[in-house]
Amino acid sequence: MLSRWAETAEDAAEDARRKAEKEEKRRLKAEKQKAVDAQRAKAQQQNGHQDDRDTAERPAKRRRLSEGTSKDTAPQAERTLLRFNTPGWQPCRSIERFDLLNHIEEGSYGFVSRAKEEATGEIVAVKKLKLDPARDGGFPVTALREIQCLNAAKHRHIVDLREVVTGEGAAKEDVYLVMEFVEHDLKTLQEDMDEPFVPSEVKTLILQLGSAVEFLHDHWILHRDLKTSNTLMNNRGEIKIADFGMARYCGDPPPNNLTQLVVTLWYRSTELLLGATTYDSAVDMWSLGCIFGELLTKQPLLQGKNEVDQLSKIFELCGIPNEDIWPGFKRLPNARTLRLPTQSKAAQGSIIRSKFPTLTNAGASLLNSLLSLNPAERPSAKQMLEHAYFREDPRPKPTAMFPTFPSKAGQEKRRRQVTPNAPVRGGAAPALGEIDYSSIFKGREAEEKGVSRGGRGGSRGGGGGMKRNDIPFDIDPELSETADRGEVGGGGKADCAKKIWPVSTSSAQPRGFSTETAQPFGEMIFPAPITDDERAMVAIERTMNAQRRAGPFWTGSKEQWASYDAQNNSPVDGVFNPFENVATYGRKNLKRPWRPADLSRIKLDTRFFPKELHAFIDKDDGTDEDGNPIKRQKKLGLVKKSVLDKLAKFDEEGNEDAEPVAEDDESVKSDKDEEGEDFDRDPGDTNYEDEEDEFGGGDYNAEQYFDGGDEDFDEGGADEYADDG
Amino acid sequence: MAVITELSHLANPLASSTQLETSNSQLDGVPRDLETSIRYETARLLQAAGILLRLPQELVAQSIVILYRFWVGPDGGSLVDHDSTDVAAASLYLAAKPSAHAVSPSQTLQVFHYLNQTRPDYAGAAKQDVPPEDIDWHLSEGDLETARNRLYKVESTMLRVLGFQTHVALPYGLCINYLQTLDVSSSTAGSAVAKRAFAHLNTALFSPQLLYLTFQPSALATAAIYLAARETGAGLPETEWWEVFDVDREDLGFLVVALTSVEGFATEEKQRWGQRKVPLSVEELQAEMERRTMLENGQ
Structure with a gap:
C-alpha cells in the first residue's frame, strides 16, 4: 500500500456508498427546507414585516450560496492553533547603558560586576568575557555555548540572561553578558554562616536545584559544572543556577566524543574520573549529590587534591566499585590501571549512613543513590524530586521563610560582633596618640547645654581637664550633627545611645537585613533589628571598657571623686563613674535610676573641644549660630512622638516656668519626690530652684524615653515615633 | 490560544x-x-x-x-x-x-x-x-x-x-515526526515521501523569500510533507491535517507556492549569470555596480 490514506478499491466502494447516503440525506433535507421556506414566505406575506423576523430568527448556519452543490457540513468549532510569538534579534546594545557599580568576582572566564541599567535603574550582574581570538579560535566556544544554553533555559531557578552587550569605540570587541543580579552564592554564604542550613532549608534548596536540573535535562542541556559556587541564591531564598561555561547540548544516545575534562574536581563523578567520553545527565546528578552533602555539613563532601585523590576519597565514602554494582566499569580508560584494594566486606559499601548521623533514612538513601558509583544507578532529576525525603518531616521550608544574609556581591557586610573582648587585666594601657575624641563629648555637650539652658551657671565638676583617650568607638558624624541639642538633661542618655556608634556597625548590616530594606533612612545603613536599648548598651559598654583600658577618665584624684561622691550621696560605692551608672541603670539592676542631672554637674574642660563646639556650649538660647531654632527632632525618628510634643510644649512655655508636662503621671511625681530626698544638693548653688525645675523636666523626659523604650519599642509601633526619617 | x-x-x-x-x-x-x-x-x-x-x-x-x-x-x-x-x-x-x-x-x-x-x-x-x-x-x-x-x-x-x-530550530526532525504521526513513514511510500520532503526543505534554504526567516519550522515541515505527498502520490488525510501541526491553510498555501517557485528562480539566476561570476567580494560588487550604472547611463 502507498500509505494509510491512499485510495484503494474498498475505499472507493465505501466512498460511493457514503456518497449515495449523503445524497439521499441531502435530498430529504432540501425538501424539508423547501417546505419550511414556503411556509415562511406565506407567513411573511400575511404579516408583512419581514425585517423583524429576519433579525429575530437569524439562521444559525451560514446561508448556502448554491443549494444543489453545497455539502452538508456540521458547523465546526473554531480550531485554535498554536501560535508563535518568538522574539527576533537585533544588534547588541552598548555597555554604556550600564553604570558599573562594584566588582563581584573574577574567574578564568571573565570579570563579574554589579551594574545598574541607566534607563530602568535595575541592578544587574554584568559578566565581561575574557576574549582572546587567537587562543580560542575566534569567539570562545564555551561562551557561545553559555549564551545559547542560557537563552534556551528560561527557568525560575536558572539565572536569567537578559541580553548580551558589547563595548563601544576602541573596546568594540568586548562582550558582556547582562544577567539578573543575585545576591549570594551558596559557597560564600556557607563560609560566612556559623551553622549549616537546617534540614528544612536544605530540602528547599535541593528541590529548587533539582527542578532547575530537571528542566535543563529535559531540554537536552548538560550543565557539567554544578557546584555550590555556581549556585546563586537571592534574598528570597530562591536558588539560581549560573555559569553555563561548561554546558552543552546533548542527545540521546549521548555523543561519544565528549570531553572528560568537565566539572570541578570535587564535584566530578566517577565515570568522568575514570575517563569516560560518553556520559549523560548522570554527571550532573552526581554533582547534585555532592552539593546535597555539602549543604548538610557546610563542608565540601569530597575534597580531593587531584584526580587520584578524588577517586580514593569517593571510594572511601561510597565503597569500592565491582562488576556487580557497576558492570563494565573496568573497560573505562582510567579503570584499567586502577588497582583496587582487595575487597573485604568491611571496605565494601557506602559509609554515607554513618557519616551523616543526623540525616533521616530517606535522606541517606537519596544521598546514597545520587552518589551511586554506577551512573546508571543514579536517579534522574525527575525521580529525585519525587523522593520520599522531600515528603517527610521536616517539610521543605517555604522560600519566603528563609533567613536573609548580607550580600557580599552587593557589598553588604556582616555585622561583626560588636561586643569587644574584655580588657586584659593589668595590661598596659594602649598608647593613645593623637586621636581626636572630642566627638565623644558632642553628646555630653548637649547635656551641658540642656543644663545651662535651665539657667544653671557654672556647674561644678569633679576636676579640671582631662586626658586624651583612646576610644574604640566612633561617633557617627551625621548623627551627632543632628543630635537634638535642645533636649533637656535626660536626653543625655538617649544621646549616648544614638550618637555613640560602634565603629564596626556603622557600615554593617546584621543577618536578617538586606540593603533594599535598609534604605529608608537614606544613605545610612541602619542596623534596625537591634533595638535602641541594645545599641545604647553596646555603646555604653564600649565606653566603659575604653575607660577601664585607658585608666582614669576624669582628671582629679580618687579622693576628690570620693568626696564628690559623698557629697552627692551617690548610690554607687567607690568612685563615682557616671558612665558606670548609666550602664548599671541600663541593666536594670540598680534601684535608683540614674539621673542625667548628675552628669551635668560635672564641669567639662572645654579646652579640648573644637572651636565650633564652643559656640554651642556658650550659646543657650535654643538657636544655632545662624539664629535658626535648633531642630529638635532626631533624624532617625527614634524619639517617641509624645516626648517631642512635650519638649515642644516645654519650649513654648519658656524655661522659667518650665513644668513637667504630664502632671498626672504618678511615677513622675514620685520620682520628683524621691529626687528631693536622694539629692543632697550643694547649698552653695544659688540656682537651686531653677535647677529643680530643670531636673524635673529633664528627668521626666529621660524616664519617658527609656521606659517607653522598654515597653513600646518591643511592640514596634513605628507610627508612635516622630516620623522624620 | x-x-x-x-x-x-x-x-x-x-x-x-x-x-x-x-x-x-x-x-x-x-x-x-x-x-x-x-x-x-x-x-x-x-x-x-x-x-x-x-x-x-x-x-x-x-x-x-x-x-x-x-x-x-x-x-x-x-x-x-x-x-x-x-x-x-x-x-x-x-x-x-x-x-x-x-x-x-x-x-x-x-x-x-x-x-x-x-x-x-x-x-x-x-x-x-x-x-x-x-x-x-x-x-x-x-x-x-x-x-x-x-x-x-x-x-x-x-x-x-x-x-x-x-x-x-530546523524542520528536519519535525518532518520525520510529522510523517510518523500521519502514519506515512511506515508505508511503502514512506521513505520516498521523506526524501522528497527533505529535498524541499533543503530547497527552501535557497528561496529568495527567506522562508527560514519568515516561517516557523513546523510550517516548513508541513508544507514540505504536503508537496512531497502530492508529488509521490502518497495519500494523506482528506481533512485539514495541517492544522494538527498548527499550520493554517493560508501559510500552507503560501509555502507550497514558494517552495515550487524556487526552481524557477534558480533557473533564472543561472541564465542571468551564465558563466559570469556573481560578485562575492566588496571590490567585485563595486565593479558590478559601476558596470550597471554605466550600462544605465549608456542606454
Missing part, C-alpha cells in the same frame, strides 16, 4: 517586517536583485562547503540561516562592508563551533578558498573527491594567517549584529 514565546526546538526567532522591508546593503545602494543573487550564491557556496567538510546538513542549514539573518534588516551587515565569502565562511565556522562537528578555521578557509577557484560550478566541485590538478586550492601559511584573523573579525561582527542570536 496557546502561544509559544520562548525559543526552543520548535521555535525560531523570525525576522520582523522592518527587517524584511529593507537591508543595510540596499541602504548602501546595492540593488535588490543583486543582493538576492549574492545571497543565493553564498547559500550555494555554503552548501557546497558543507558537503566538502562532511558536515551534517543540519549545520549547513544553520549556517545559511545565520548568514541570512546577518544580511537582513537595516541594522544588519552590508555587502559594501564585508566580503560575502568571508561572511559565509564565518557563519559556517560559527554554526559548527558549538556543535559536535566543529571544524578548524584552516579547514574552513581552505575549503572556501578552493570553492572560490571553482565557482560558479560549486555542485561539480562538491562532487569531486579529489580537487582537480589545475586548481590551486592551497592557502599559504601567511595567507592563512591573515584569512584567519579576518575570519575571527567577521565572526565577532556577525555575533554583534545578530545580538548573539544563533539559535536555529
Whole structure:
C-alpha cells in the first residue's frame, strides 16, 4: 500500500456508498427546507414585516450560496492553533547603558560586576568575557555555548540572561553578558554562616536545584559544572543556577566524543574520573549529590587534591566499585590501571549512613543513590524530586521563610560582633596618640547645654581637664550633627545611645537585613533589628571598657571623686563613674535610676573641644549660630512622638516656668519626690530652684524615653515615633 | 490560544517586517536583485562547503540561516562592508563551533578558498573527491594567517549584529515526526515521501523569500510533507491535517507556492549569470555596480 490514506478499491466502494447516503440525506433535507421556506414566505406575506423576523430568527448556519452543490457540513468549532510569538534579534546594545557599580568576582572566564541599567535603574550582574581570538579560535566556544544554553533555559531557578552587550569605540570587541543580579552564592554564604542550613532549608534548596536540573535535562542541556559556587541564591531564598561555561547540548544516545575534562574536581563523578567520553545527565546528578552533602555539613563532601585523590576519597565514602554494582566499569580508560584494594566486606559499601548521623533514612538513601558509583544507578532529576525525603518531616521550608544574609556581591557586610573582648587585666594601657575624641563629648555637650539652658551657671565638676583617650568607638558624624541639642538633661542618655556608634556597625548590616530594606533612612545603613536599648548598651559598654583600658577618665584624684561622691550621696560605692551608672541603670539592676542631672554637674574642660563646639556650649538660647531654632527632632525618628510634643510644649512655655508636662503621671511625681530626698544638693548653688525645675523636666523626659523604650519599642509601633526619617 | 514565546526546538526567532522591508546593503545602494543573487550564491557556496567538510546538513542549514539573518534588516551587515565569502565562511565556522562537528578555521578557509577557484560550478566541485590538478586550492601559511584573523573579525561582527542570536530550530526532525504521526513513514511510500520532503526543505534554504526567516519550522515541515505527498502520490488525510501541526491553510498555501517557485528562480539566476561570476567580494560588487550604472547611463 502507498500509505494509510491512499485510495484503494474498498475505499472507493465505501466512498460511493457514503456518497449515495449523503445524497439521499441531502435530498430529504432540501425538501424539508423547501417546505419550511414556503411556509415562511406565506407567513411573511400575511404579516408583512419581514425585517423583524429576519433579525429575530437569524439562521444559525451560514446561508448556502448554491443549494444543489453545497455539502452538508456540521458547523465546526473554531480550531485554535498554536501560535508563535518568538522574539527576533537585533544588534547588541552598548555597555554604556550600564553604570558599573562594584566588582563581584573574577574567574578564568571573565570579570563579574554589579551594574545598574541607566534607563530602568535595575541592578544587574554584568559578566565581561575574557576574549582572546587567537587562543580560542575566534569567539570562545564555551561562551557561545553559555549564551545559547542560557537563552534556551528560561527557568525560575536558572539565572536569567537578559541580553548580551558589547563595548563601544576602541573596546568594540568586548562582550558582556547582562544577567539578573543575585545576591549570594551558596559557597560564600556557607563560609560566612556559623551553622549549616537546617534540614528544612536544605530540602528547599535541593528541590529548587533539582527542578532547575530537571528542566535543563529535559531540554537536552548538560550543565557539567554544578557546584555550590555556581549556585546563586537571592534574598528570597530562591536558588539560581549560573555559569553555563561548561554546558552543552546533548542527545540521546549521548555523543561519544565528549570531553572528560568537565566539572570541578570535587564535584566530578566517577565515570568522568575514570575517563569516560560518553556520559549523560548522570554527571550532573552526581554533582547534585555532592552539593546535597555539602549543604548538610557546610563542608565540601569530597575534597580531593587531584584526580587520584578524588577517586580514593569517593571510594572511601561510597565503597569500592565491582562488576556487580557497576558492570563494565573496568573497560573505562582510567579503570584499567586502577588497582583496587582487595575487597573485604568491611571496605565494601557506602559509609554515607554513618557519616551523616543526623540525616533521616530517606535522606541517606537519596544521598546514597545520587552518589551511586554506577551512573546508571543514579536517579534522574525527575525521580529525585519525587523522593520520599522531600515528603517527610521536616517539610521543605517555604522560600519566603528563609533567613536573609548580607550580600557580599552587593557589598553588604556582616555585622561583626560588636561586643569587644574584655580588657586584659593589668595590661598596659594602649598608647593613645593623637586621636581626636572630642566627638565623644558632642553628646555630653548637649547635656551641658540642656543644663545651662535651665539657667544653671557654672556647674561644678569633679576636676579640671582631662586626658586624651583612646576610644574604640566612633561617633557617627551625621548623627551627632543632628543630635537634638535642645533636649533637656535626660536626653543625655538617649544621646549616648544614638550618637555613640560602634565603629564596626556603622557600615554593617546584621543577618536578617538586606540593603533594599535598609534604605529608608537614606544613605545610612541602619542596623534596625537591634533595638535602641541594645545599641545604647553596646555603646555604653564600649565606653566603659575604653575607660577601664585607658585608666582614669576624669582628671582629679580618687579622693576628690570620693568626696564628690559623698557629697552627692551617690548610690554607687567607690568612685563615682557616671558612665558606670548609666550602664548599671541600663541593666536594670540598680534601684535608683540614674539621673542625667548628675552628669551635668560635672564641669567639662572645654579646652579640648573644637572651636565650633564652643559656640554651642556658650550659646543657650535654643538657636544655632545662624539664629535658626535648633531642630529638635532626631533624624532617625527614634524619639517617641509624645516626648517631642512635650519638649515642644516645654519650649513654648519658656524655661522659667518650665513644668513637667504630664502632671498626672504618678511615677513622675514620685520620682520628683524621691529626687528631693536622694539629692543632697550643694547649698552653695544659688540656682537651686531653677535647677529643680530643670531636673524635673529633664528627668521626666529621660524616664519617658527609656521606659517607653522598654515597653513600646518591643511592640514596634513605628507610627508612635516622630516620623522624620 | 496557546502561544509559544520562548525559543526552543520548535521555535525560531523570525525576522520582523522592518527587517524584511529593507537591508543595510540596499541602504548602501546595492540593488535588490543583486543582493538576492549574492545571497543565493553564498547559500550555494555554503552548501557546497558543507558537503566538502562532511558536515551534517543540519549545520549547513544553520549556517545559511545565520548568514541570512546577518544580511537582513537595516541594522544588519552590508555587502559594501564585508566580503560575502568571508561572511559565509564565518557563519559556517560559527554554526559548527558549538556543535559536535566543529571544524578548524584552516579547514574552513581552505575549503572556501578552493570553492572560490571553482565557482560558479560549486555542485561539480562538491562532487569531486579529489580537487582537480589545475586548481590551486592551497592557502599559504601567511595567507592563512591573515584569512584567519579576518575570519575571527567577521565572526565577532556577525555575533554583534545578530545580538548573539544563533539559535536555529530546523524542520528536519519535525518532518520525520510529522510523517510518523500521519502514519506515512511506515508505508511503502514512506521513505520516498521523506526524501522528497527533505529535498524541499533543503530547497527552501535557497528561496529568495527567506522562508527560514519568515516561517516557523513546523510550517516548513508541513508544507514540505504536503508537496512531497502530492508529488509521490502518497495519500494523506482528506481533512485539514495541517492544522494538527498548527499550520493554517493560508501559510500552507503560501509555502507550497514558494517552495515550487524556487526552481524557477534558480533557473533564472543561472541564465542571468551564465558563466559570469556573481560578485562575492566588496571590490567585485563595486565593479558590478559601476558596470550597471554605466550600462544605465549608456542606454
